[in-house]
Amino acid sequence: MNINTMPRPADTASQTNAALQARKEAAMAKGLGNLAPVYVERASGAELWDVEGNRYIDFGSGIAVVNTGHCHPRVVAAVREQLERFHHTCLMVSPYPVAVELAERLNAIAPITDARTIFVSTGAEAIENAIKIARAHTGRPGVIAFSGGFHGRTNLTMGLTGKVAGYKAGFGPFPGEIYHAPFPIAYHGVSMADSLKALEMLFKVDIEPSRVAAIVIEPIQGEGGFYPVPEGFLAALRKICDVHGIVLVCDEIQTGFARTGRMFAVEHDGVEPDIMTMAKGLAGGFPIAAVTGKAEIMNAAGAGGLGGTYAGSPLGCAAALAVLDVIEEENLAERAVTIGETITAALQKLRQAHPDRVGEIRSKGAMIAVGLVKNGDPDQPDPGLVKAIVAEAPKHGLILLSCGIRGNVIRILVPLTIEEAILEEGLGVLAKVFDKAASAG
Ligand SMILES: Cc1ncc(COP(=O)(O)O)c(C=O)c1O
Known part of the structure; x- marks a missing residue:
């Protein structure tokens, strides 16, 4: 019924x-x-x-x-079919075809050349893993995030989040080596030039760029108030990351999967991130998240270093494949x-x-x-x-x-x-x- x-x-x-x-x-x-x-x-x-x-x-x-939408018949049917086959073996123990297929699909649609993907369960975990990977790749500790940004409720992602009330107050101490730069919002008096100048200053007073593993940014701030990056800002960050060997992580957890009129919000800016984090719209409500990035960066973490018991659940993978079909077909x-x-x-x-x-x-x-x-x-x-x-x-x-x-x-x-x-x-x-x-x- x-x-x-x-x-x-x-x-x-x-x-x-x-x-x-x-x-x-x-x-x-x-x-x-x-x-x-x-x-x-x-x-x-x-x-x-x-x-x-x-x-x-x-x-x-x-x-x-x-x-x-709720209970899209294609998503429900895909999950039901998967449920009747099996619902858990652990991707790290006995993998399954739907996970491979989903990784291939995400690698193909992400605006990243020669991409590789890992699966986890939540958005916060995706960000945690993006930082782990960036640190493993660069051998550096520092991470720069932005004021007003939101990246999750785990200890590291709370540290990265740039809003105290409701998210951070009373929950510290937060991990070290996290720095915040002002997110450019002209409406509130912070221009792109102000923001880039502050980043330059941060490199002078807090951490030298050669110790920064990653810059993490939402292409449109979600919890922060739906502020899009001004045109040219992601390109400017891309340049800074290229000059200093920093990994550019774009958090597409709220913006991804057709929400902004493109499959991913970074596509509006034509900038290629090194790593993208995805969750939320990926599987229409089934708890699965993904980190997709350039192969040479993604492969920096050794086997067994990434994952989780429920990472890439077969139900989530089946749902996500159906979601991607629906986004395209409709x-x-x-x-x-x-x-x-x-x-x-x-x-x-x-x-x-x-x-x-x-x-x-x-x-x-x-x-x-x-x-x-x-x-x-x-x-x-x-x-x-x-x-x-x-x-x-x-x-x-x-x-x-x-x-x-x-x-x-x-x-x-x-x-x-x-x-x-x-x-x-x-x-x-x-x-x-x-x-x-x-x-x-
Ligand atoms: C941009 C962004 N990053 C990370 C997260 C954290 O995702 P989750 O709640 O699945 O851990 C969210 C959740 O709202 C988000 O909007």
């Missing part, structure tokens, strides 16, 4: 959203927070239904994961561009209605954000309004996410398979919720 046609379990007092939230709070630690007390019972395409039968339009895609990169245009137009309308509250609208394909401010001033962020909108949205059937180093950004990451009518409906709800929250304060 298809899960989406299965009858809901009988409602019981312990199966309401409120009761489940109370049970969750009693059973799980506070650090594992949740956006809203919406307990999902089933999902399909761009829609979710909760345990009480309420319907929601999903403008978050599980944080840029279900780019191919032209989801092109669709991301159209979706982005529709959402951007709706946000511009919102700005016309609330010119003093709606700040910068940033979009690359279907990775879209809007900053909320007071008095139309970029330097007066309004995280309170964002919080109110994100909390109110589910009450009207919309799942909405926030982000941003200042907490004042609404991000929109709809499934790329979303039907036009559902997208328009969701944008209508967003406008209504915005009006309500803005008029309240």
Whole structure:
């Protein structure tokens, strides 16, 4: 029986959203927070239904994961078929064809010549392994990351992350030899030249370039607020890395897999990274992540030095192969561009209605954000309004996410398979919720 046609379990007092939230709070630690007390019972395409039968339009895609929509029939069928064959042998013990096929596919689509791939389970692990590989290749310790960047919640990736509140506060000490340069955001007064000058200064005052193994950057900052690198910045980093023998790591964990209108965001800049990290959209929700990079760099780590018990799970590999087929066959990169245009137009309308509250609208394909401010001033962020909108949205059937180093950004990451009518409906709800929250304060 298809899960989406299965009858809901009988409602019981312990199966309401409120009761489940109370049970969750009693059973799980506070650090594992949740956006809203919406307990999902089933999902399909761009829609979710909760345990009480309420319907929601999903403008978050599980944080840029279900780019191919919830329960895409091709993905479900591929996983089901794999599940019936076997679901775990450990890639490091008894490998299997789907993993080889997926590595070949990623090597072919990554904008990297003569690529090799490894699999792990999460985005943070992908970054950890990218750094391990860069250190093994260069024999150097240092890593440079950027302010506002987000790379994960493990100790090393927390150290690389450039935002304290919510991610780092109280969790130190962090590993040594990590340095941060300012991410260029002209809107906030940091030009590309400022950023490159700061990097030069970092080489003078903190670490000499000959001790730097890697520079790690998101081509579009995700958690930081959907800030794309300015044109020419990745090329400038590429040059610096080439001059000093530093490994350029592009974190495509949130931006990858057609989200920005290209398979990978670096393709907009035409720059070839040495290593790319991938997760999230790779397998549409099955926990698998990948590191793809130049063969001479990737092969620096000795056999057994990389991997993990669940690394490259056969279910994840099967799902990822189906996701890649769907992205190609349904032209989801092109669709991301159209979706982005529709959402951007709706946000511009919102700005016309609330010119003093709606700040910068940033979009690359279907990775879209809007900053909320007071008095139309970029330097007066309004995280309170964002919080109110994100909390109110589910009450009207919309799942909405926030982000941003200042907490004042609404991000929109709809499934790329979303039907036009559902997208328009969701944008209508967003406008209504915005009006309500803005008029309240
Ligand atoms: C750019 C980026 N890097 C790394 C990560 C960490 O991935 P994971 O949560 O799978 O460990 C994320 C997650 O949001 C991310 O957006």
